[in-house]
Amino acid sequence: MSVALVVLIIALLLVAVSLAEPVAARLRLPASVLLAIFGVAIGALALALRSGSFGAKAQDVAAAVTNLPLGSDAFLFLFLPVLLFQSAMNTDARQLAEDASSIFTLAIVAVVVSTFVIGFALALFAPMPLLACLLVGAIVATTDPIAVIGIFREAGAPGRLVRLVEGESLLNDAAAITLFALFLDLIVSGRAFDPAQTAVQAVALPLGGVALGAVAGRLAASLAGRLRESPLAPTSVSVALPYVAFVVAEHTLHVSGVMAVVGAGVTFAMYGPAKAPPDVWRHLRTVWEQIDWWAASLIFVLSSILAPKLIAGATLQDLVLLGVVVLASLAARAAIVFGLMPAMSTLRIGPQISAPFRWVVLWGGLRGATTLVLALAVTEREELSPEIRSFVAVLATGYVFYTLLVQGTTLRALVRRTGVDRLSPVDLALRRDVLAAARRHVAEKVDETARAHGLTAPERTRAEAARADGSTATADPAERVAIALATLARAEREIILQRVRERSVSLKLVDRLLGDARRLGDRSRASGAEGYAEADAYALRFSGAERAAQRIARATGWTGWLARVMADRFEMLLVTSAAVARLEPFARETIAPVLGPDAAAAASAALSRRRETVGRALAALRLQYPGYAEALERRLLANAAIQIEESEYDRMLEDGLIGPELHRDLVIEVGRRRRGVGARPALDLGLDPETLVARLPLFADLPDDALKQLVRLIEPVFVRPGERLIRRGDRGDAAYFVSSGAVEVTSVSGSTYRLGRGEIFGEIALLTDSPRTADVDAIAYCSLLRLGRRAFLAFLDDHPSLAAEVAATAERRRRENAAATSAAAMS
Secondary structure, three states, X not given: OOHHHHHHHHHHHHHHHHOHHHHHHHHOOOHHHHHHHHHHHHHHHHHHHOOOOOOHHHHHHHHHHHOOXXXXXXXXXXXXXXXXXXXXXXXXXXXXXXXXXXXXXXXXXXXXXXXXXHHHHHHHHOOOOHHHHHHHHHHHHOOOOHHHHHHHHHHOOOHHHHHHHXXXXXXXXXXXXXXXXXXXXXXXXXXXXXXXXXXXXXXXXXXXXXXXXXXXXXHHHHHHHHOOOOOHHHHHHHHHHHHHHHHHHHHHHOOOHHHHHHHHHHHHHHHHHHHOOHHHHHHHHHXXXXXXXXXXXXXXXXXXXXXXXXXXXXXXXXXXXHHHHHHHHHHHHHHHHHHHHHHHHHOOOOOOOOHHHHHHHHHOOOOOHHHHHHHHHHHOXXXXXXXXXXXXXXXXXXXXXXXXXXXXXXXXHHHHHHOOOOOOHHHHHHHHHHHHHHHHHHHHHHHHHHHHOXXXXXXXXXXXXXXXXXXXXXXXXXXXHHHHHHHHHHHHHHHHHHHHHHOOOOHHHHHHHHHHHHHHHHHHHHHHHHHHHHHHHHHHOOOHHHHHHHHHHHHHOOOHHHHHHHHHHHHHHHHHHXXXXXXXXXXHHHHHHHHOHHHHHHHHHHHHHHHHHHHHHHHHHXXXXXXXXXXXXXXXXXXXXXXXXXXXXXXXXXXXXXXXXHHHHHHHHHHHHHHHHHOOOOOOOOOOHHHHHHHOHHHOOOOHHHHHHHHOOOEEEEEOOOOEEEOOOOEOOEEEEEEEOOEEEEEOOOOEEEEOOOOEEOOHHHHOXXXXXXXXXXXXXXXXXXXXXXXXXXXXXXXXXXXXXXXXXXHHHHHHHHHHHHHHHHO
């Protein structure tokens, strides 16, 4: 077959699939169903033309269509990595981690249950070995979620449910292909089934693939960052990544290629935005959307073209066995959807899913291209008997087209019947309020236009405005607040993206900040003000990396990692604080006219509480790292100024005030200055012990040798936020020097104040054994230096001149404390 003919056929198929989306939308069918019908029609027509009844040329064209040089390996190695990689890049790693238990359980358990239920059911009726029946079960166990996810999104399904289905789709291909390879190997080799070895492989192969993919994704992200000057080079790296990961995993390391691609995609999407500029990343994602659309469309059409050839020898008995597969598959999926998923919800490890959505999930288990490709792979194995090859090909292909043509075409009707396409109460309230605000605005504008032209405004417009006023009053106040807070979250996301465009925020923080904003919106829609506060607390918590860095610093004394994660936290809090400040006028000016003053007031109150929590966390870090905040703020302002300057040059170019050559020169100069201010200032984690001890007036005049001797008595202490260091009423046994961190002191009167880096507390314990007079709690990760009273008294024995000064100071402090206690009692 000539290369020119193959290229022509592929080009014509691309033209045909480009029409599938609009036609499917008009027919209200999933695009995958229409593509499958189109492919089967082409395949059936080609088989008819190959008979020779329509002439030699028609026979040659038909042979070219049905004998394209694309076997199962070509489908797996050419299309599958692309589809998996794009899906993985679209997955939010933080949200995936939140639902990890549900996703892993659904993906793995659903595939295993379906495989064995279908396999054993077939074995009861089919004159085939059990392994051949299990092979069919593994092939048809993997689902194609494209159609059902599209309908979920149209129906306004909860975001978490959509994420569960997307996450499941990333992993069930790996589970199904692993089982497929196992059963195929057992049939071909004839060796006995080893449960222990199989269990080890089932765990080791996917984990090995994930590890390989994570390493490859991280390396590719770093390489893309080094090639950031042009969007073409990073995009090329991203296109190569899934193929490299898949081939190396399958043929070199012999681990799961599917999981390697998934791991590479998730990792690349996590670290890529932190390495590449926003315009480069946008270009990369746009290219990948196009590649994914090409791959998804072509694999459906090309695999469907082969379907008539795969089922050419089907018999009436095969139709009966297909019915067994259908019933067994539905039973297995029902056990997952109506048994496992509600149980997970009861145990609080999965989302609460309503009965209508469960019916849609059950009926939405469509099969697709992966099943057809695996069936094609079986037909290419000459080691298998013709009976087994035909048995697998007919049942797998028949089941795919049953799900597409029966379940796929009736899924939308089921959605309407169950009511999952109806707007939620929150969205209904939003619709009413938006219509009300829009009609009032239209009425005002029409009145202004009428007055300007000496006309009379139509009564219809005034009546609609009056109805709008009435409709607003019917909205539930709780719904209004939920909408207002979700709107704030969306506005915060736009503020962060604007900061990214201005290059005034480190790219490595973008994913975390956008994830926090998305979580604020999701929780607000679900639980209103309470959910907004929970999401805020979640965003401000110390992450796993921050806790791990602190533990390593405590155990080893190495603080390099801790310095980096604390610097990230500092910048994250600064950006969040600035965003909250910009949201407060937004609540008054944008939310109030649409949702009313009460909802705007509730949103402002939530913002006020958030400003306090963010401010408290930021104040703790300011005390911990004095001077760093100012340097970071100067960097943010410098980047903003450069962005404004660059925008001004762009405007001058558009207005024709400057030419392209001058504009290019100015932009190069701006880029040079941007690189100069782009580096984040270094973060110094602490002061050296001698400097800290010398700051205490009591030790300011100590000779150097005595100061060094005293420093040797000090022991380092690391504490977490929330740990109580001193309790009021306890006997004092040590003084503490703050090398880094921040603490909050609560006096006997209830007043509080904070101490930060370079300050000392509890020093009265060195002078007297009187009870502590205040509580002291850590409000940040702290690196402290502890000087015990016993060690200090031993030190005084060697320095009698200092002992006399300490005794005088102790007496003065005793009188001051007595006076303070008396004043507090009188008040």
